[in-house]
Amino acid sequence: DVKVTQSSRYLVKRTGEKVFLECVQDMDHENMFWYRQDPGLGLRLIYFSYDVKMKEKGDIPEGYSVSREKKERFSLILESASTNQTSMYLCASSSSGESYNEQFFGPGTRLTVL
Amino acid sequence: AQSVTQPDIHITVSEGASLELRCNYSYGATPYLFWYVQSPGQGLQLLLKYFSGDTLVQGIKGFEAEFKRSQSSFNLRKPSVHWSDAAEYFCAVGAYTGRRALTFGSGTRLQVQP
Numbered sequence: 001d002v003k004v005t006q007s008s009r010y011l012v013k014r015t016g017e018k019v020f021l022e023c024v025q026d027m028d029h030e031n032m033f034w035y036r037q038d039p040g041l042g043l044r045l046i047y048f049s050y051d052v053k054m055k056e057k058g059d060i061p062e063g064y065s066v067s068r069e070k071k072e073r074f075s076l077i078l079e080s081a082s083t084n085q086t087s088m089y090l091c092a093s094s095s096s097g098e099s100y101n102e103q104f105f106g107p108g109t110r111l112t113v114l
Numbered sequence: 115a116q117s118v119t120q121p122d123i124h125i126t127v128s129e130g131a132s133l134e135l136r137c138n139y140s141y142g143a144t145p146y147l148f149w150y151v152q153s154p155g156q157g158l159q160l161l162l163k164y165f166s167g168d169t170l171v172q173g174i175k176g177f178e179a180e181f182k183r184s185q186s187s188f189n190l191r192k193p194s195v196h197w198s199d200a201a202e203y204f205c206a207v208g209a210y211t212g213r214r215a216l217t218f219g220s221g222t223r224l225q226v227q228p
Contacts, residue, residue, distance in 0.1 A: 042218040044218075
């Protein structure tokens with residue numbers, strides 16, 4: 001089974017803090033994604049990566065950055081957390097084969113910024 | 115760019131009743147289509163997917179969906195709902211080329227009455 005793990009299920013940070021959200025997948029997938037989930041808005045893509053050290057902006061990249069130094073790990077960074085970044089963050093991965101669009105999700109990190 | 119509309123924010127059905135969740139997409143060619151389910155406090159789990167071929171696809175947990183090109187729809191159905199089906203359901207579309215990420219609808223929350 002594909003397993004995608006996220007470093008924290010719940011996180012509480014203060015405004016202005018630098019926040020790291022970590023995601024690890026164990027299926028040697030090329031593609032990894034960070035989404036943000038808010039009620040009534042579904043999932044919105046923040047950033048994605050299709051290879052080590054490669055990244056592309058998604059639909060809402062402002063206020064976020066990412067890092068992918070190893071194939072299995074994809075980190076989301078909030079350089080200076082703000083209250084409007086309080087949300088559920090979901091990481092996903094997928095292969096680049098025929099079924100490359102099928103994504104496997106982690107359990108999510110619920111981030112609260114005070 | 116592709117988009118997905120789930121017109122029903124919230125649906126309540128009685129246990130044992132049939133279910134249909136609506137999904138309409140916008141994309142210039144035949145897309146990849148997915149239905150995911152998210153149980154409370156959990157990540158997203160893939161229910162079923164359509165890539166090509168037979169327009170009626172079977173998924174896990176007794177769900178099925180039908181791709182109708184003329185209506186740009188991919189509605190999810192289940193003949194008899196169980197209390198454990200209470201969750202949030204997301205329809206998603208992926209492109210054959212270009213960006214590898216999925217575009218999600220805003221979700222439909224299903225409540226099951228005893």
